[in-house]
């Protein structure tokens with residue numbers, strides 16, 4: 001009989017599993033705390049469970065884990081972790097330290113099917129979805145090394161194309177008996193899968209980031225094929241309807257690409273488009289990579305765009321390309337081992 005990986009369970013699923021073995025439901029909470037608060041890797045560590053119960057668990061289930069195969073460190077403190085999965089595939093997570101609010105950027109898929117023109121992950125197509133365990137194990141592995149304050153689903157893959165497992169991972173991340181992340185500290189980023197946005201909002205409380213990246217359907221159709229299915233108007237309506245944690249805004253991500261979407265007219269259209277959505281804008285200067293002809297915007301056009309938004313009282317930050325020297329910046333993840341800069345772990 002194949003053993004069950006208990007890291008694929010949310011707390012309520014684990015409770016049902018435990019109940020099936022004739023045990024009290026609160027035992028599931030104890031196990032959850034061992035897994036996500038005490039970093040347990042073995043049932044033997046769970047000393048508040050009887051020996052007989054631990055042996056019974058061991059017979060039918062197991063605890064999966066990920067270990068970083070490589071960690072690359074950027075000059076700016078950003079770290080990129082490469083995780084080898086059981087089937088030989090690999091994904092990357094990026095730790096971005098900041099004064100007292102270190103953020104871990106995690107992956108939800110091996111590759112991505114969305115095919116955005118500007119994104120390196122997209123050029124690798126979709127290999128497969130990550131399991132719930134593979135998603136949360138990225139957090140377990142990094143948290144064992146360094147404190148993590150925020151989680152963003154902005155690594156490899158489109159989280160809402162792997163909705164079931166992403167929702168389960170979100171439940172584990174925010175469960176008071178699990179990782180205990182506040183819902184205000186966890187953000188899911190999507191290229192704009194409209195029906196799944198509604199389902200996500202109905203299932204969990206979480207911050208939402210939306211990769212808008214264009215201000216006309218003509219341009220968005222070209223750089224993000226998903227727009228042909230869910231055009232800007234539908235996407236923004238879904239943003240407006242999304243139930244955020246209290247006092248939060250939707251993050252509108254806007255990758256600025258030279259000569260494509262970086263004009264002052266774009267800035268003007270952007271202000272109009274988001275005027276009735278509680279939002280803040282993240283401007284991300286395009287990070288160049290091999291195999292894509294797009295270019296980074298000039299500093300002048302970024303400054304002009306940023307200033308126009310500020311003048312119109314839009315909350316805006318321009319993201320610096322942290323980790324670009326180790327290909328860890330937005331859109332540069334590919335889940336392969338780059339020999340240069342590789343540190344021993």
Ligand code: SAH
Pocket residue numbers: 118119120153154155156157158159189190191209210211213253254255284285286287288289330331332
């Ligand atoms: N699939 C999700 C989350 C992962 S991508 C999404 O698209 O939202 C995370 C962010 O990186 C997105 O906002 C995306 O627009 C941005 N991005 C992708 N390629 C980029 C590049 N080459 N330079 C800068 N940002 C990029």
Ligand code: SF4
Pocket residue numbers: 112113114115116119120121122123155156157158191211
């Ligand atoms: Fe996929 Fe996001 Fe990259 Fe688009 S930007 S290809 S949705 S990972």
